[in-house]
Amino acid sequence: MVRFLIKLVLLLALSLGLYAFGMGYLPERLVYPGFVWIGLLVASVTAILHIGLLRRANDSKAFIRYYMGSTALKLLVYLFTVVVFAAANRTMAIPFALGFLFFYVVFTVFEVAESYEAFGIKK
Numbered sequence: 459m460v461r462f463l464i465k466l467v468l469l470l471a472l473s474l475g476l477y478a479f480g481m482g483y484l485p486e487r488l489v490y491p492g493f494v495w496i497g498l499l500v501a502s503v504t505a506i507l508h509i510g511l512l513r514r515a516n517d518s519k520a521f522i523r524y525y526m527g528s529t530a531l532k533l534l535v536y537l538f539t540v541v542v543f544a545a546a547n548r549t550m551a552i553p554f555a556l557g558f559l560f561f562y563v564v565f566t567v568f569e570v571a572e573s574y575e576a577f578g579i580k581k
Contacts, residue, residue: 462508462572470501473564477557490553493561499539500561503532504569511573525573536562 474497481489490496507528514520540558544551 459509459512463505465572466501466505466568469564469568470497473497473561477560488553488556490550490557493557496554496557497561500536500558500565503535504565507532508569508572 474494477493477497481493510524510528511521514524536558540555543554547554
């Protein structure tokens, strides 16, 4: 678990740095200045869900139910977050959604790769 958290923190730092670097090359209207909070939110959710997976690793039925349920819940929470933000702050809706998409993709790829490794799933 400690190894996973170290990788997660390193990925968070790398993705935040990459986003900050990309801010200089993207039009200002597409960049969300509060991107750090998005990265922290997605990284936190990833850590919490991974801990839940580890707790259910020995029971395949519970593991699958938890993985499918937590993935569905995560998507709904993320969608709700983006929609509520967009409704409350229309001028920053597109930059926020694009930033959220960036962090979502980065951390989803990481989560799937770590799950394959941690649970011995053959590629």
